[in-house]
Amino acid sequence: MNQLLAGLITGVLFGFFLQKGRVLRYDKQLGALRLQDMTIIKFMFSSVLVGMIGVYLLHDLGLAKLSIKATILGGTILGGLTFGLGWGLIGYCPGTSAGALGEGRWDAVWGIAGMVVGAALYAESFPFIKETVLTWGNLGKITIPQLLGINHWPVIGVFVAGGVLILRWFEKKGL
Template structure:
């Protein structure tokens, strides 16, 4: 990653990012993950469709990174920043009904409220950059555990760590699909199971 910053990102990497980003955005749009009501139902534990999609996406993306030997920046494990950042992100996610990825899809759909989310994210990032030196000394550096991955924490190889990671996310999505359904009713795969009414 530092090499990319120093020399510039190769065009092939940028092109691959553009293509996969468009494809991922299309899937987000098709499954309705950019809709506020879908996000709200997920957070209220009433509809797990978006959650299953996110878990499968993490599993598939992890396999893709492994097979293509892609360069990934591993951020240090700074647990205080993770806790506070997760809380802020969760509140924003619930209020806006989208994350940095889905909000871009919403903007592409013409939803004007997505623009406020994008502007808020940019302003928040700029504010964080300005206060980072102070935050780093008080809340980040003292709680920095260094770079940590699943396979390094478990003391196994990268491949074994990947298998465990994929099994957790893909298996979790499968269990959620089997155990939980929207509104507590059996999913019918889009087929209307209600008896036909007399006309």
């Protein structure tokens, strides 16, 4: 029950930050797709960096266990193309469509319906996909630190430093 409550609280907080960051707005979505407004990219990139630090800190303190999934290039590429196509067609990504619906934007229902239909199609085609796409470029359960043979903190440091530089560059360019 505590896990469910923690999930609910973090979900509500994430939705609050999505709304406060103004990333639920259609003009921000369109700006990101046209590479003219990096608000969404900056928000998500910051979230990834904070999440990276948080997950590994919790892991090092023994409060969380890593569950690394296999890196499968075929599935990643096909999934990325499908995600991008859906985002481009509806103008919302999965998280922002739920948030936009919460703000009363009924056009977001199409995004949520698309996710449900996409999930159903994936479930129905999974036996075929498992035998084909999910075998293309299976690199196994790897992480960048494992690949380099070093501790995860120097890698995180490089990502955070690079991320800060990229975010500052976006700010200087007015993106």
